[in-house]
Amino acid sequence: MSKTHPSHDAPQGKRLGLLAQFAGPEELVAAAEKATDAGYQRVEAFSPFPVLGIDEALKNPRTILPYVVLMLGLSGMCIALLMQCYMNGMEFPGAPWGLSGYDFLISGKPSFSIPAFIPVTFEVIILLSAFGAFFGMILLNGLPKLSNPLFRSERFAAATDDGFFLFVEASDPKFAEAETEAFLSSLGGSGIEGIDEPVTGHAVPGFLYLVGAAVATLALLPPMYLWATSGTTSTVPRISFFKDMENQPKVKPQTTFALFKDGRGMRVAVPGTVARGGLKDDAKLYFGYEPEDGFVGGPRRIEAMLASYSVQPVADGPDADGADSATPPAADQPKEENWVTEFPVKVTKELMERGQQRFNIHCAVCHGLDGGGMGLVTKRALELEQGTWTQPTSVHAESVVEQPVGKLFNTISNGVRKMPGYKEHIAVEDRWAIVLYLRAIQRSQLATADDLPKDKLIELSNLN
Amino acid sequence: MASLVNADITEIRQASAGLSGAAVPSMAGGLLLVGLAAGIGYATGDQSRFWHAYLLGVMYITTLGVGGLFFVIAHHLTGGRWGTTVRRLAEITAGTLTTSAVLFLPILALNFSGSDVLYPWIDRPMVEADPILASKQYYLEPTWFAIRTVVYFVAWIGMARILLSASVKQDDREPMKQARWMQTISGPMMILLALTMNFAAFDWMMSLEPHWFSTMFGVYFFAGSFLSFLAMLILLANYLQSKGVLNQSITTEHFHDLAKLMFAFIFFWGYIAFSQYMLIWYAAIPEETLWYDVRQQGPWIAWGLLLVFGHLLVPFLGTMSRWVRRTKPLIGFWAAWMMVMHWVDLVYIIQPQVRGASALPVPWLEAIATVGMLGIFIGAWMRGAAGKWLLPVQDPRLPIALSYHNH
Structure with missing residues (x-):
């Protein structure tokens, strides 16, 4: 210029x-x-x-x-x-x-x-x-x-x-x-x-263009390096821009914390504490079986739990955190005769309808609307030949029909084989409602002529 | 081009009063064809198909009239200039709604006779037993339906008459005052037109399948209606110019503009039709999908594809070029194409609802009925035009419209 x-x-x-x-x-x-x-x-x-x-x-x-x-x-x-x-x-x-x-x-x-x-x-x-x-x-x-x-x-x-x-x-x-x-x-x-x-x-000297291009290219290297390190494994800590955000002075779950005597970041509930909704005093209703010593899991479970802590608690207490947190270990499976055989809730028509509705929402996708085990998910899995899929057992199978209601309730709550437990998703009353409905569809498949009302029976025999 | 001085005018600008008489053969021939369709329908025992074909024909000419009314109102509302040269043609087209209303009367009579060959909801026990229809039983009811139909037609005919008479008055005296008056009333008229068109579409065509509903249906009806009117206007202008009418006033620029609007509405129709389809397809709710389900059986699949290509993609590409839009025979061809496609669209809406018809027969009965209706429509148009100026000769915007240029 x-x-x-x-x-x-x-x-x-x-x-x-x-x-x-x-x-x-x-x-x-x-x-x-x-x-x-x-x-x-x-x-x-x-x-x-x-x-x-x-x-x-x-x-x-x-x-x-x-x-x-x-x-x-x-x-x-x-x-x-x-x-x-x-x-x-x-x-x-x-x-x-x-x-x-x-x-x-x-x-x-x-x-x-x-x-x-x-x-x-x-x-x-x-x-x-x-x-x-x-x-x-x-x-x-x-x-x-x-x-x-x-x-x-x-x-x-x-x-x-x-x-x-x-x-x-x-x-x-x-x-x-x-x-x-x-x-x-x-x-x-x-x-x-x-x-x-x-x-x-005078024209801009040609080499300046070269210099400019080189500088621009070099300027790209640091951000590219940061980007590359953020996605690869490395033996040195990665470069961090926001150190105070990434390392905050707070106790995270499952970590140690020196301030407490036992060194644990997470605290144990004070003995005798009952979580909201955690007082499951009616074992028949909440767990589907009658425990021998009065409460579910038994003292053995609490002892085992305490033994896993490095420090002994101050005092032994009853099962305070609610037995909801774990599936009873295999050794704790109640004896067959302990399963509840009568419904611990009032059996009504409303409960049956509720059970049907809940079953169709939560269960039918795998078990099928008739409980036969051919729900949409099962059909799709078989169609895709998914090797990891276990087809649900038909609820009409003899082994299932023979099960006491308490055991069915336990299966819904805690799952069996590939089936996950549903106690987190379905309320206790609803689980019993589903068991009730299960009983109904089992009966629908295994009905005999005696189950029919007289007039219907006559109607049917007239058809023949 | 500067505005014309009187000595330069060689075109015909006024329709002869004798046009009224010339309309008689067209109307009589049209009535004869509709009667023939009725005769065939009743003779073959296919009443349902005839009445659907009849509704189709009435809808075909009604959409032209309503499209014309929309054009006039929109033109006043927006203070449009270029369209002034074709405004009178649109006003006369809107005037044919009176004929459409008369032709709709047999359908009301059919409803009152208690026959459900056209509208299934006439069958009251069926409606009351069906939980979905039971909730609509007070709306889908012959008397209330008739009242609404009368309201729609009274509103449309009223608006068309008010605008036409103001426009004709403008030819003689106080052009500025009339122009302002028409502009003032066009706002409320547009609201009234939008509401009535929407519900008319629901009542007359959507209720053929009373379970089904689509809130977009009114817009769909409007899109097809204005599109078919534009196509008709292009064809009409082409025809009139071949008879030496308005061939100085309606210039290439006006054809270009009408063609641009037609191009836009080809796409608008596709946009609305697809939006309606996609939402229903995606949600897959049985009472919504049943309408399309019927139309995805047998030959209706091909009919639907005919719409996708013939009503949207092919004419969209065909009318895209500026050169095509400014070449009268070519844009005339596409206008004729769109008029046929509008008919195909209405057949797609109405005919699958014929009871007992599983497959689409060759739609000859429908064609006879529609051609008959078109004959009546042309007759009505000629009667409406008789003795009038075909150009709002004193409109203050006419000089601008005549010297209008596209960029």
């Missing part, structure tokens, strides 16, 4: 063209029309506002912008569809860098489903078309352009106010300095002046 502002008198570069001013929009359109009619091809018009008819007068070719937008829109469609096909409709297990795709069943829809893909496709088409229109317009207009040689004409500043200009470029095949100047003035142009290429100062 030269230090002094170049003026008209300064040494000039190559001639770029001739600029002529016209009185108003009509004159500008007429002049442009005549100039293009006379065979000039590289003519530009400048006006403070869009002048109607100037495009036709300049005989500019129509812009290719619509085609740019169309092409980008079509690309958007292809990109969006391919992206979704790959991400939703395919899966390559074991592919590196999280590129495996995710073929996941959503709402029972096929993993490759066009209707679900259309909204995203539509949005991507709009996005890319808008980008095409906006950036295409900017690029096709030759923007960004920090300076234009025309700005060097003082008169030209009026183009943003009340000036109407026509510029004939020197690169036009018909351009000839003297004739063109005479022609422009014959059109009514005033103040005709030649516009020259600015004389540039």
Whole structure:
């Protein structure tokens, strides 16, 4: 860049063209029309506002912008569809860098489903078309352009106010300095002046570009290193920006804490404490069996629990934290005769209906609505040949039918084989309701003629 | 182009009063065809199909009329300029709603006769026994249905008459005052039109499957309605110009604009139709999916695909080019295409509800009924146009519209 502002008198570069001013929009359109009619091809018009008819007068070719937008829109469609096909409709297990795709069943829809893909496709088409229109317009207009040689004409500043200009470029095949100047003035142009290429100062030395590129590249290294270390294993602690957030002075679960005598961060409840809802005093209701010594788990369980602590508690107490926290160990399984055989809750029609509803919500997906063991999940697992799947035992199997209600209740609460326990999900009364409903569907499958009311029996025998 | 001075006008701008008489053969022929369809329907014992075809025909011309009414109201409401040259054509089209109302009367009579061949909810014991329909029994009820239908038509005909008479008055005196008056009333009219169109769509077509509901159905009806009107207007302008009518006033620019609107509404229709489909498809609730389930059996699958391609994708690409929009025969072709597709759309909405029809037969009965209705519609249009200026000659915006240019 030269230090002094170049003026008209300064040494000039190559001639770029001739600029002529016209009185108003009509004159500008007429002049442009005549100039293009006379065979000039590289003519530009400048006006403070869009002048109607100037495009036709300049005989500019129509812009290719619509085609740019169309092409980008079509690309958007292809990109969006391919992206979704790959991400939703395919899966390559074991592919590196999280590129495996995710073929996941959503709402029972096929993993490759066009209707679900259309909204995203539509949005991507709009996005890319808008980008095409906006950036295409900017690029096709030759923007960004920090300076234009025309700005060097003082008169030209009026183009943003009340000036109407026509510029004939020197690169036009018909351009000839003297004739063109005479022609422009014959059109009514005033103040005709030649516009020259600015004389540039020293060019930026080439090696500076190299240096800039190298610095920019090197600047990327530290963040890339941080990013890389955050996802890999290392023998040294990883670099951390927010140390006080990552290491906060607080006691976390399952950690030591020197302030307490026993050194444990987590505290044991004071003996005799009963958690809310933890007083499970009716063993029949809460556990489904009659313990020999009055409460579930027995003293042995408490002893075992205490023995696992490094420090002896101050005093022995009854099972205070509620026996809800653990499945009775295998050794603690009650004897067969201890299972409750009568419902510890009042059997009513409402309870039966509640049981049916809860069963259909919690159990039927695997066990099937009839309890036969062919629920939707089971069917799907068998269809996919999932080797890890254990098909639920039919509730109509003799071994299940023979079980006392307490044992069924225990199975629902604590699970069996692959089946998880449901005591956290289903309230005690609801679990008993399900057992009641189980009894009903068992009976429905194993009914005999004697179970039918007399009139129905007569009706049936009449059918034969 | 500067506005025309009287000496330059070579086009015909006024419809002859004799057009009224010329309308008679068209109307008579139309009635004859509808009668023929009725005869065939009753002779073959397929009353349900005939009445659905009849409703289809009435809906076809009603959508044209309502689309025209929307065009006029929207034009006033937005202070539109370019559309002034075709405004009178739209006003006359909206005027045909009177004929649509008369043609709807047999359907009301059918409902009152207690026959459920068209609307299943006429069967009261069935409605009361069905838990879903029981909750709709006070809405889907012949008398209340008839009252609503009358309200819709009275509102539409009233708005069409008020706007047409103000516009005709404008041809003689006080053009500024009339223009302002029409602009003032167009706001409330738009609200009234939106509400009535919405519920009319629910009542007349959605209730053919009374279990089903779609809150988008009214918009769907509107999209098809305005689209078919635009197509009709392009065809009409093309035809009139071939007879030397308005061929100076309606320029390439106006065709271009109408074609742009048609292009936009082709996509709007697709957007709404797909939105309605996708939400129901995704939620998969039985009482919502049953409507589409019926339409995904047998030949209706192909009919639905015909809509996807013929009503959306093909014309969307076909009318995308500026060159096509500015070439009258080409845009005329696409307008005719869209009018056929609008019919295909209405067949898709109405005909699968025919009781006892498992598969789509060749829809010739439907075609006869619709062509008959179109004959009546054309007759009604000619009667409406007779003796009137086909251009709001004194409208203050007309000079701007005549010299209008697209960029």
